[in-house]
Amino acid sequence: MKKVKIAGVPEHFNFPWHMAIDEGAFEQRGIDLIWTDVPEGTGKMCQMLQNGETDMSIILTEGIIRSIVEGNPAKIVQEYIASPLRWGIHVGAGSTHQTLSDLQNTIAAISRFGSGSHLMAYLNARNQGWDPDSLRFEVVDRLEGAVEALTSGRADYFMWEHFMTKPLVDKGVFRWLGDCPTPWPSFVIAARTDFIEENMGAIRHVLEVINRYTSEFKSIPSIDRTLANHYGLQLEDVGQWLAMTQWSQSNIKSQTIEKVEDILSDLKLISKIIDPNEIIGF
Numbered sequence: 001m002k003k004v005k006i007a008g009v010p011e012h013f014n015f016p017w018h019m020a021i022d023e024g025a026f027e028q029r030g031i032d033l034i035w036t037d038v039p040e041g042t043g044k045m046c047q048m049l050q051n052g053e054t055d056m057s058i059i060l061t062e063g064i065i066r067s068i069v070e071g072n073p074a075k076i077v078q079e080y081i082a083s084p085l086r087w088g089i090h091v092g093a094g095s096t097h098q099t100l101s102d103l104q105n106t107i108a109a110i111s112r113f114g115s116g117s118h119l120m121a122y123l124n125a126r127n128q129g130w131d132p133d134s135l136r137f138e139v140v141d142r143l144e145g146a147v148e149a150l151t152s153g154r155a156d157y158f159m160w161e162h163f164m165t166k167p168l169v170d171k172g173v174f175r176w177l178g179d180c181p182t183p184w185p186s187f188v189i190a191a192r193t194d195f196i197e198e199n200m201g202a203i204r205h206v207l208e209v210i211n212r213y214t215s216e217f218k219s220i221p222s223i224d225r226t227l228a229n230h231y232g233l234q235l236e237d238v239g240q241w242l243a244m245t246q247w248s249q250s251n252i253k254s255q256t257i258e259k260v261e262d263i264l265s266d267l268k269l270i271s272k273i274i275d276p277n278e279i280i281g282f
Contacts, residue, residue, distance in 0.1 A: 007035075009039065017213075021033055040141055042115050043113060045059050061076075063119060073192060074191060074193060081246065084182040086162040088169075088178075089124065089178050092151050093175050107136045118137065143165070188252055254276040257279050
């Protein structure tokens with residue numbers, strides 16, 4: 001049995017992994033898949049890959065590409081979510097900010113530098129016509145930290161996946177001001193370069209199993225109710241999310257990587273552009 005450590009956020013996107021683990025699908029292929037929930041998100045997972053704390057990760061496309069360009073010895077082995085991620089832009093319920101334009105020159109809460117909440121703040125600034133150099137940040141580690149920062153006034157707004165954050169909006173903790181969708185496929189599966197070189201067969205087995213689960217995921221009877229109950233979401237919201245989410249079973253395209261690199265470079269978030277082949281695992 002080959003042991004494989006994998007990390008991902010505790011969100012609805014990754015539910016197929018937990019189903020496959022619970023049903024013993026990886027074990028049937030000789031894989032002992034050890035899952036780690038990482039609520040801190042992509043910035044933390046980039047660090048885990050770099051430090052050898054995990055072998056693989058389901059991670060935001062822009063975050064891992066930036067990290068690899070900066071020298072993280074990892075590569076993308078497959079696209080995971082082909083559809084954009086809908087980033088909700090939230091303020092505290094008692095905030096005086098009423099529109100997105102009110103957030104110019106305010107403080108954004110981010111889970112950590114290099115995270116999606118950090119990188120997408122720059123993309124949102126560009127979309128709004130703000131000077132990205134004027135952005136200011138408060139590191140909050142995870143969603144719970146963002147609640148404290150926005151409630152206390154240490155930060156003014158927080159960007160996080162729309163539907164996973166909506167329960168806080170429904171409860172009157174956050175107020176939603178708008179969305180900022182990614183202009184690229186949202187999640188990929190990445191692995192450490194040394195792990196890829198030594199375990200190509202095991203990685204292919206992992207991908208074959210998860211691709212079978214994701215390709216059939218939406219057709220599972222009452223999967224919307226299962227997700228709503230598991231993550232504390234409204235059934236209607238889960239239905240909307242399922243309708244707009246597309247799992248991928250394909251390699252990431254070179255053009256996708258080039259687009260991400262071009263935008264990150266334009267936002268001065270990377271200092272160079274590298275060949276997509278240096279980012280794609282196989």
